[in-house]
Amino acid sequence: MAYGRNNxxxxxxxxxxxxxxxxxxxxxxxxxxxxxxxxxxxxDALKALPPTILLLPAGLQRYITDQYNARYQGKPGxxxxxxxxxxxxxxxxxxxxxxxxxxxxxxLHNEILRLHIGKDKGxxxxxxxxDLKEWSVLEVSDSxxxxxxxxxxxxxxxxxxxxxxxxxxxxxEFVAVDxxxxxxRAAQDRLKRQIAKNQAKGLRVMVVDEQQxxxxxxxxxxxxxxxxxxxDELINQMEREQTYLRDVVVKVKGVRQRRTDRRMTPRxxxxxxxSLELFRRxxxxxxxxxxFSATNGRLHSFFNRYFTGSRDHVTLDGQAMVWADxxxxxxxxxxxxxxxxxxxxxxxxxxxxxxxxxxVLAEGFYQNLAGLIQKEIPGLPINDAxxxxxxxxxxxxxxxxxxxxxxxxxxxxxxxxxxxxxxxxKVKGVTKFRNLAVLLQQEESQVFLQTICRRIHDELxxxxxxxxxxxxDGLCVPQQYQEPVRAIxxxxxxxxxxxxxxxxxxxxxxxKKEAKKAAATEAREEAVPAAPVQVPAPVEELACEVGFEVAxxxxxxxxPALDVPPNNDPSSPEYVAWLLGxxxxxxxxxxxxEPVLAYSCSDPY
DNA sequence: GTACATATGCGGCCCTCCAT
DNA sequence: ATGGAGGGCCGCATATGTAC
Numbered sequence: 041m042a043y044g045r046n047n048x049x050x051x052x053x054x055x056x057x058x059x060x061x062x063x064x065x066x067x068x069x070x071x072x073x074x075x076x077x078x079x080x081x082x083x084d085a086l087k088a089l090p091p092t093i094l095l096l097p098a099g100l101q102r103y104i105t106d107q108y109n110a111r112y113q114g115k116p117g118x119x120x121x122x123x124x125x126x127x128x129x130x131x132x133x134x135x136x137x138x139x140x141x142x143x144x145x146x147x148l149h150n151e152i153l154r155l156h157i158g159k160d161k162g163x164x165x166x167x168x169x170x171d172l173k174e175w176s177v178l179e180v181s182d183s184x185x186x187x188x189x190x191x192x193x194x195x196x197x198x199x200x201x202x203x204x205x206x207x208x209x210x211x212x213e214f215v216a217v218d219x220x221x222x223x224x225r226a227a228q229d230r231l232k233r234q235i236a237k238n239q240a241k242g243l244r245v246m247v248v249d250e251q252q253x254x255x256x257x258x259x260x261x262x263x264x265x266x267x268x269x270x271x272d273e274l275i276n277q278m279e280r281e282q283t284y285l286r287d288v289v290v291k292v293k294g295v296r297q298r299r300t301d302r303r304m305t306p307r308x309x310x311x312x313x314x315s316l317e318l319f320r321r322x323x324x325x326x327x328x329x330x331x332f333s334a335t336n337g338r339l340h341s342f343f344n345r346y347f348t349g350s351r352d353h354v355t356l357d358g359q360a361m362v363w364a365d366x367x368x369x370x371x372x373x374x375x376x377x378x379x380x381x382x383x384x385x386x387x388x389x390x391x392x393x394x395x396x397x398x399x400v401l402a403e404g405f406y407q408n409l410a411g412l413i414q415k416e417i418p419g420l421p422i423n424d425a426x427x428x429x430x431x432x433x434x435x436x437x438x439x440x441x442x443x444x445x446x447x448x449x450x451x452x453x454x455x456x457x458x459x460x461x462x463x464x465x466k467v468k469g470v471t472k473f474r475n476l477a478v479l480l481q482q483e484e485s486q487v488f489l490q491t492i493c494r495r496i497h498d499e500l501x502x503x504x505x506x507x508x509x510x511x512x513d514g515l516c517v518p519q520q521y522q523e524p525v526r527a528i529x530x531x532x533x534x535x536x537x538x539x540x541x542x543x544x545x546x547x548x549x550x551x552k553k554e555a556k557k558a559a560a561t562e563a564r565e566e567a568v569p570a571a572p573v574q575v576p577a578p579v580e581e582l583a584c585e586v587g588f589e590v591a592x593x594x595x596x597x598x599x600p601a602l603d604v605p606p607n608n609d610p611s612s613p614e615y616v617a618w619l620l621g622x623x624x625x626x627x628x629x630x631x632x633x634e635p636v637l638a639y640s641c642s643d644p645y
Numbered sequence: 646g647t648a649c650a651t652a653t654g655c656g657g658c659c660c661t662c663c664a665t
Numbered sequence: 666a667t668g669g670a671g672g673g674c675c676g677c678a679t680a681t682g683t684a685c
Contacts, residue, residue: 203681286683308682333648338685340649345683372647427646435646477647481685512648514684 100177100207107175128170133178133201137353151329176204246337248489250330254497255489259330261507262341264357266323267316271353275316278349279309315346336478337485339510351516356507364522366529369542370405371513372434372480375487378537379479385457393454401539416447433459435477486515487536495528 073205104126170180179202250256277283285302319342331340343354355361368374377400380386386393397404410425432444449456462475488510500506508525509516517525526543533541 331649336648338648340684344685382674430646432646475647481647514685581654 097134097207100134101127101204103207104130104172104175104177105356107171111171126168126172129172130177130203133203177207178202179204246332246334246485248332248337250332250496254494255498257531258339258489258493258508258510262330262343262509263323264507265343265509266355266358267319267350268353268355268360271316271350271622272313274349274353275304275309275312278304279306286565312347315342319346333485336481337489338481338512339485339489343509343516344511354509354516356505356518362519363516364519364525365514365516365546366522366526367511367512367514367545368529368533369403369544370400371484372477373400373405373429374539374541375480375483375537376434376476377539378483379462380455380458381538383461385454385461389454392452395457396452398456399541401542403542413444413447415480416451417443434480467570483511487533488513488515491536492529492532495532496525499528500524 108126169178248255250259282303282305285304285308287302332338333340344350351363352359354363372630377397380396399408402408406425406429409429428444432442433448459476462479463476465472465474492515493508493510494508496508496515503521505518506521509519515525515529522545526545529543530541533539533543545575
């Protein structure tokens with residue numbers, strides 16, 4: 041079997057032909073035409089196509105042909121087409137390497153492979169890749185975390201391929217033709233699918249103009265950053281110590297399971313290393329990852345997706361940096377407040393709406409809320425205060441039935457009514473639910489990227505040592521800029537929502553946790569009366585026998601059941617009124633309380 | 646629960662290819 | 666020129682990882 045230039049050119053594979061518009065356009069499909077007319081159109085289109093020529097070194101082509109002939113000799117099937125698939129994959133790798141001007145590994149998009157090599161049963165591109173690996177033609181880097189390192193502008197989802205050393209340096213025999221616009225096509229297809237999906241759900245599509253100066257500035261900030269060798273050390277250490285990783289929820293045969301015993305195995309550690317290596321390679325090629333989601337407008341980059349512990353080792357212009365991670369506490373609930381108060385239900389608000397607001401704006405919202413729920417139903421298991429709240433209240437499509445939600449609705453009837461008003465809508469008499477999470481995330485990303493980051497750029501952008509790395513509901517900045525950035529965040533969030541936000545840094549969170557721990561151990565060793573503490577303790581630790589403070593000036597009774605309810609019907613207005621009345625109490629002692637909304641997040645405890 | 650990513654399998658629809 | 670077989674494209678589903 042001889043495979044020269046003309047043989048390959050005549051193989052006219054379907055995906056290649058597509059770029060010559062052999063397929064019917066949408067308009068042509070609508071026009072009625074006989075079978076004969078359709079075939080004539082196809083023939084003419086085929087004749088008009090330029091010849092498809094593959095670019096391959098002659099030695100490489102001969103080698104693959106020999107291996108192929110040995111394998112498929114005497115077997116039935118379209119051997120010419122199959123061989124072309126082998127050569128086509130090599131062509132894609134080869135032409136990419138020529139474009140990049142390097143013999144290093146290059147990345148090929150999964151969808152490109154599907155588009156050109158095919159995925160048909162029994163002979164998919166995975167088979168082609170396996171064969172070429174077996175024949176020592178290609179080397180393929182399998183990295184399940186490679187997603188974090190792909191260059192999204194040029195090559196969104198990719199795997200690394202490189203030719204084996206034995207095929208380097210061979211002379212090329214053919215010349216590639218133009219028109220293989222597979223990257224653009226794959227990207228367009230993906231975006232089209234995503235937009236259609238979102239529109240079907242009734243969501244607006246977030247179009248972000250990346251050319252805006254402050255976004256270009258953010259991109260430049262990220263391009264100045266890198267990961268220090270300490271990151272590799274950290275991974276090694278985590279592997280040695282078999283560090284626990286965060287819980288994941290996995291689906292096993294359709295049933296969601298929570299896995300809490302995950303450790304840093306050598307396999308995962310290697311994947312972390314591979315990802316970092318690919319990131320560095322992309323960075324060396326000046327192709328850092330940068331992407332705005334069309335769904336929620338959030339910014340996605342390697343920084344956002346790589347494991348959180350690595351962020352301490354991010355360098356700026358090659359210099360180690362102390363980062364302050366300024367987070368908006370309970371971000372999505374915070375933005376929900378604004379929407380709640382905009383509803384009709386808020387017009388006839390009971391005291392519970394304001395009580396909910398104060399809970400949200402106070403420290404430890406999720407824990408406090410879980411405490412309230414558990415007081416109502418003592419036996420109700422609370423797995424994870426935050427997850428439970430989101431599962432049952434924010435993302436729930438079942439707004440009545442679960443015990444958690446039922447209790448929540450009793451405690452906060454106005455919030456419940458307002459939530460339904462926001463979420464529920466009818467299409468032809470059928471009740472549907474909006475995707476509240478996406479609505480909140482859209483609002484959040486607009487405020488953070490278009491307002492806060494824009495203002496930081498305009499006011500502080502002239503400082504050369506200031507960079508901002510957005511993390512959805514927070515900003516990473518060099519520590520020396522912590523306070524000015526925090527001031528801008530507070531100001532803009534207050535302006536956008538009307539509520540005073542709680543913006544914390546990671547060290548502050550850690551300090552708070554440790555203080556809590558220390559207070560707990562101190563309470564246990566009560567034999568010795570504690571020395572008077574000069575530093576004010578965290579608000580939560582001011583608990584007394586009767587109640588505890590959930591926000592400055594807002595005190596909740598430890599045991600509302602001390603009072604006798606008016607009746608035993610929790611759904612009656614009297615019961616709810618009693619519950620809300622008995623839940624909250626006057627502050628103990630003569631201490632002066634600040635106004636609720638004056639709660640300042642920037643004040644240290 | 647949400648978003649993002651990779652990777653794979655399956656079935657429907659319709660186009661391409663091949664033998665006649 | 667034509668009927669049937671083969672196969673590409675695409676939506677959808679599933680399993681796994683990261684981040685909120």
